[in-house]
Amino acid sequence: MKIKSADFVMSNSDVTKCPKEPLPEYAFIGRSNVGKSSLINMLTERKSLAKTSGRPGKTQLINHFKINENWFLVDLPGYGYARVSKKDKNTFQKYITNYFLQREQLVCSFVLVDIRHDPQPIDMEFMQWMGENGVPFAIIFTKADKLKPKAIERQVNQYLNKLTTDMWEEAPPHFITSSSHRSGRDEVLAYIDEINGQFFEATKK
Numbered sequence: 001m002k003i004k005s006a007d008f009v010m011s012n013s014d015v016t017k018c019p020k021e022p023l024p025e026y027a028f029i030g031r032s033n034v035g036k037s038s039l040i041n042m043l044t045e046r047k048s049l050a051k052t053s054g055r056p057g058k059t060q061l062i063n064h065f066k067i068n069e070n071w072f073l074v075d076l077p078g079y080g081y082a083r084v085s086k087k088d089k090n091t092f093q094k095y096i097t098n099y100f101l102q103r104e105q106l107v108c109s110f111v112l113v114d115i116r117h118d119p120q121p122i123d124m125e126f127m128q129w130m131g132e133n134g135v136p137f138a139i140i141f142t143k144a145d146k147l148k149p150k151a152i153e154r155q156v157n158q159y160l161n162k163l164t165t166d167m168w169e170e171a172p173p174h175f176i177t178s179s180s181h182r183s184g185r186d187e188v189l190a191y192i193d194e195i196n197g198q199f200f201e202a203t204k205k
């Protein structure tokens with residue numbers, strides 16, 4: 001997929017105020033500092049569509065970007081940031097939960113995990129919650145440039161084994177990416193393209 005346009009549309013914390021256009025939507029979520037902003041900038045070929053920084057936990061809203069005038073990319077707040085107060089955490093959980101459960105045009109979410117880390121309870125719990133609530137998702141492993149191929153394979157297998165042993169028969173789709181090396185981009189975009197095709201085919205009927 002060629003990215004012809006990528007435009008910021010709005011930020012808010014209320015799912016009912018999200019854009020009304022019936023376009024397929026893809027949410028990106030993961031632990032703070034996982035490399036989400038860098039990934040979004042790599043995918044869209046924009047230097048700072050999503051703001052990158054070394055300061056974890058800065059995105060606190062549901063951020064909509066319109067891509068190629070025919071799908072939405074949604075940048076969600078990072079979870080598990082220790083310095084966010086308990087009150088903020090509860091508010092965060094509520095509006096993010098509402099977003100996942102109520103946003104009809106959300107066709108797939110990408111859960112980002114740092115490939116260097118072993119499966120963390122917070123990520124597993126989140127994926128389990130997505131599965132239980134029928135929210136389709138794929139996993140994006142980030143920062144693959146930090147590991148050698150053998151170690152990448154080991155980490156990916158660890159995740160997939162854990163998911164298939166503890167949760168489901170089949171593991172969700174997964175992608176291995178590095179924003180620093182610009183790898184995995186074509187695969188993620190091809191996947192989005194494929195789902196977009198299915199979405200527009202289904203809405204024609």
Ligand SMILES: Nc1nc2c(ncn2[C@@H]2O[C@H](COP(=O)(O)OP(=O)(O)OP(=O)(O)O)[C@@H](O)[C@H]2O)c(=O)[nH]1
Nearest residue numbers: 032033034035036037038053056057078178179180
């Ligand atoms: N080596 C390497 N570092 C990366 C990669 N992607 C991001 N980083 C670094 O990881 C840190 C966090 O990156 P961000 O893209 O800001 O992460 P984020 O998930 O948006 O962070 P939050 O604001 O906490 O949500 C930065 O120091 C990035 O330079 C990658 O592919 N490879």
